Amino acid sequence: MEKNEFKIGNTLIELVLGDITEMDTDAIVNAANSSLLGGGGVDGAIHRKGGLKIFEECKKIRATKYPSGLPTGEAVITSAGNLKSQFVIHTVGPVWQGGIHDESKLLEKAYDSSLRLALSKGLSSISFPSISTGAYNYPIKQASFVALNAIIKFADKQQKIAKIVMVLFSKKTFDIYLTTAKSLFK
Numbered sequence: 001m002e003k004n005e006f007k008i009g010n011t012l013i014e015l016v017l018g019d020i021t022e023m024d025t026d027a028i029v030n031a032a033n034s035s036l037l038g039g040g041g042v043d044g045a046i047h048r049k050g051g052l053k054i055f056e057e058c059k060k061i062r063a064t065k066y067p068s069g070l071p072t073g074e075a076v077i078t079s080a081g082n083l084k085s086q087f088v089i090h091t092v093g094p095v096w097q098g099g100i101h102d103e104s105k106l107l108e109k110a111y112d113s114s115l116r117l118a119l120s121k122g123l124s125s126i127s128f129p130s131i132s133t134g135a136y137n138y139p140i141k142q143a144s145f146v147a148l149n150a151i152i153k154f155a156d157k158q159q160k161i162a163k164i165v166m167v168l169f170s171k172k173t174f175d176i177y178l179t180t181a182k183s184l185f186k
Helices: 041-050 052-064 105-120 140-157 171-184
Strands: 005-006 009-017 027-032 075-079 087-092 126-129 163-170
Touching: 005 140, 009 140, 009 171, 027 041, 041 052, 052 075, 075 105, 087 105, 087 163, 105 126, 105 140, 140 163, 140 171, 163 171
Parallel strands: 009 163, 027 087, 027 126, 126 163
Antiparallel strands: 005 009, 075 087
């Protein structure tokens, strides 16, 4: 597994080339769609590997809290079913529309909402995928700056999450995030 580490205060930030469904951090983040009922990419992989328990909890959240779907940038938490992590934090990133519809603010909010939710639950480690860069077509280079800046800003203020991991599925995406990280962690 290819990995690079950076520190912000007491928080270890890792970039990992790998599969988010294999992470054993306290929580993994699902780049969900607003239905919360599974889909393609990361969302589908987490639902398939995590099993029916995640789906049932997501259905309950939809029925009780978000009947119209989870809004972009918000986050909710479920157990992790059959996954190695304890929890799955589901967040909805923005669909790329050329960058003129507040996509960067919404993407930053997705990372920040997930981190705040993890903090509120007393979690000490969390793993993220590259939110919105798959089916939602957010350009990876731009997404890497938004994601890593959101993580840095959070870690700079809040030292209670000991480890934040960016799990990147392809070598190309990993290399883009690594280049961005090297420019930000000076």
